[in-house]
Amino acid sequence: MSDTIKTFKTSDLSPEFREEIFEEPGAEKITLCFNCTGCSSGCPMAEQEPEFNIRKFLRMANLGMKDELLNSPYLWYCTTCYKCQERCPQGVKNVDTLLKIRTIAVHNGIMLPAHKKVGQLVFNFGHAVPINDDTKEKRKALGLDEVPPTVHSFPDALDEVKKILHIAGFDEIVAEEEEKK
Amino acid sequence: MSKLSFFLGCIAPNRYPGIEISTKKVMEKLDVELEDLExxxxCPAPGVFxxxxxxxxxSMASRNITLSEEMGDDLLTICNGCFGSLVDANLMLKKDAALKEDVNKIxxxxxxxxxxTQDVRHIIEYLYQEVGVEKIKKAVTTPIDLKVAVHYGCHLVKPTRERHLGSAENPTFFDELVEATGATSVDYEDKMACCGAGGxxxxxxxxxxxxxVSNKLDHVIAAGVDCIVDACPFCHLQLDVGQTEIKKKFGKEYGVPVLHYSQLLGLAMGFTPEELGIDLNFVDNSKFIERIRGGAK
Incomplete structure (x- = not known):
């Protein structure tokens, strides 16, 4: 942790970013936070990585610190365990709000390559974790069909999934740079 | 006989099919008919999507729910992540007419x-609330004498706003189901801690x-249990595959058997470990299986 105090000009802040976050129902409750630190002190991820500080992130969101927040690598550390959200005495929707901030990041083109890959798996196979040869053997040994009766066994069903993902624009979101128009 | 549509998700059918087959076996014994949600x-994965x-x-979550509606059944999940996604999507769409209209356009x-028209259920809360501990006890033919670390996982109980399962910090319903098999649920430090896999x-x-997850495994070992019992294939993967990754990356070996509740209940109903796929974990469960065969009952 750095000892230097960073200063920000109000002109560096983005009220529009704050308004965009508030589109998520309940996200405006971050204005009720009085910094009791109940959220961050109980966070199992903060125990491993102190730079992941949910209280600080939501305070930054409330101030409209768009660039700092969207570009923080720690934005992606939350496991969505909801412990903080359960404990907040002010009813702040910590996790729901963090997910909205992540969504804004993704729609600004900020996404981890590994997450993009998971998105591509879902688009291509309908499963975030598709079948593999090892599991096919295990399924046979148990007397199950080699391939489960999901989209894996029904090509028309997979087409349906691809179609709704396309309508929602998800294929564009997870496309590799060179594939994008 | 009650009937449910069986939603498999990704990790159970595509990595731990033992959980899929065990669920079918135990639900049949409990007179709950499962029909595959073809x-x-x-679901899609809540934290990520x-x-x-x-x-x-x-739109993906609601498509899965409509398949269940078309069958006229409530939907059964065996995974906390699927439950988190589908139960939340279902409730949001039931409550918000404008949102429902948007999704229906897609x-x-x-x-x-x-x-x-239908509800989304998780096997653990369904067994507790609809089947009941007493009926499960009656279905047990070979009580299992094991010390168990129960791992609830997060999205089974949280966010509590729509779960109606009591305290998220000290719940007991899953422990009661585990003890119905003859096993003992052993308390351990920071029991409700997240496995780390989600989001x-x-x-x-x-x-x-x-x-x-290493922290969690340390606490489980300190409590002297025979195995972990979970309610979610993704926690299951983090707890099981996670042990092989920890061994490789950090040189620490745990060797803790990890079972889904459907597998523990299957053992207590007299199915063999092999029939339930308990031998198909990534951690070598052979010593544990020997012990079960030798009569951990």
Whole structure:
């Protein structure tokens, strides 16, 4: 942790970013936070990585610190365990709000390559974790069909999934740079 | 006989099919008919897909729910992540008419319509609330004398706003189900701690999440249990595959057997470990299986 105090000009802040976050129902409750630190002190991820500080992130969101927040690598550390959200005495929707901030990041083109890959798996196979040869053997040994009766066994069903993902624009979101128009 | 549509998700059918077959076996014994939800997809994963794009998340989740509606059944999940996604999507769409209209515009393109007629259930809360501990006790033929570390996982109980399962910090319903098999649920430090897998964190920062699950495994070992019993294939993967990754990356070996509740209940109903796929974990469970055969009962 750095000892230097960073200063920000109000002109560096983005009220529009704050308004965009508030589109998520309940996200405006971050204005009720009085910094009791109940959220961050109980966070199992903060125990491993102190730079992941949910209280600080939501305070930054409330101030409209768009660039700092969207570009923080720690934005992606939350496991969505909801412990903080359960404990907040002010009813702040910590996790729901963090997910909205992540969504804004993704729609600004900020996404981890590994997450993009998971998105591509879902688009291509309908499963975030598709079948593999090892599991096919295990399924046979148990007397199950080699391939489960999901989209894996029904090509028309997979087409349906691809179609709704396309309508929602998800294929564009997870496309590799060179594939994008 | 009650009937449910069986939603498989991704990790159970595609990594731990033992959980899939065990669920079928135990539900049959409990007079709950399961019909495969054919053509279902990824739920989709709540932490990851809600993070990316809410419309995508909702339209995929609602498609899965409409498949269940078309069968006229409530939907059964065996995974906390699937439960988190589908139960939340179902409730949001039932409550918000405008949102339902938006989603139905998308679903119309593929010939489905969300009506809001069915419920989404998780095997653990379903067994507790609809089947009941007493009926499960009666179905047990070979009580299992094991010391168990119960792992609830997060999305079974949280967010509590719509779960109606009591305290998220000290719940007891899963422990009661475990003890109905003859096993003892042993308390351990920080029992409700997250496994670390969710929210896309395992994908984003694997090593950090392994340190989280390593903490959990330390506490489980300190409590002197025979196995962990969970309610979610993704927690299951983090707890089981996680041990092999911890061994490789950090040189620490645990060797803790990890069972889904359907597998523990299957043992207590007299099925063999092999019939339940307990031998198909990534951690070598052979010593544990020997012990079961030798009569951990």
């Amino acid at each position: 053509g279902a997809s990824c 809600k993070s990316f794009d809410k419309t995508t998340w909702l 679903l119309f393109e593929i010939g489905h319509e969300f009506k809001g 896309g964190a395992r994908t984003a920062v694997l090593d950090t999440t392994l340190h989280m």
